[in-house]
Amino acid sequence: MLKFLLLFLAISILAVNAGGVDISKCSTADLMLTSICKPKMEKLTAEIKKHPSGSGLPDPETLQRMKEYCDETNACVSKAECPAIRQKLGAFSKTCERIASLGSPVAQCSAKLKKDPSVPDCVKWYFMDKGQITTSQKCEQFKKQRSCILAEMKKRCSGDIEGDFNKSGGLISQNSGCA
Structure with missing residues (x-):
């Protein structure tokens, strides 16, 4: 499960940094926002890497930390007005939903x-x-x-x-x- 999350998150980050979206029409403010938000995404990526696939579910404290990283990133990204950026960063939100589900009672x-x-x-x-x-x-x-x-x-x-x-x-x- 964590391997899937890491892969999904990496693809999300690459999609923002690489091609696939036409960000040429995005405002300078939105383009600057991507560089501000990227380190927040990278904190989550680093946390996920600490828990390789097969190592079991992270403890509740780690899941809470991951959720906080997600919340920080989502708060940062929500300021973007450019549809291309918001679309690509929407994939990141799906990763965060999966992380939140890992903290469920089940x-x-x-x-x-x-x-x-x-x-x-x-x-x-x-x-x-x-x-x-x-x-x-x-x-x-x-x-x-x-x-x-x-x-x-x-x-x-x-x-x-x-x-x-x-x-x-x-x-x-x-x-x-x-x-």
Whole structure:
């Protein structure tokens, strides 16, 4: 997941700095704004690099820091009036939405359960590398395991796990290939 976020963020930054958008019609103020906002994006990129793919979900403090970097950058970018700049930096906002979702009760519960070797097989399936199975197999298996995973999360974690699980179920389903 973090590898995806880093790639997505890098593409967003490159799109702003490289071609793809005609910024020739942007005002000088907007062009200066991109150079002011870029270091804010780079802080987030550096934080994401500290947590390589497969290293697990960052702790809540790190996620909060990432969210703050996102908020700083979004506040900076929101001042831009040039449609080309706003369009390209919109991709950055999607990365920030994903980061925010990682701080959800289900994501935090998942991080807790992943560290526990005593979880049932359905939860172990949830965390296993599914790169060797087809998308349809992932989806089918997720549908079979869904109620067991939810029950275990409700049993071991506090907060509105069921509500968040149902709300984020679309994302979980997408990650399992069910979208």
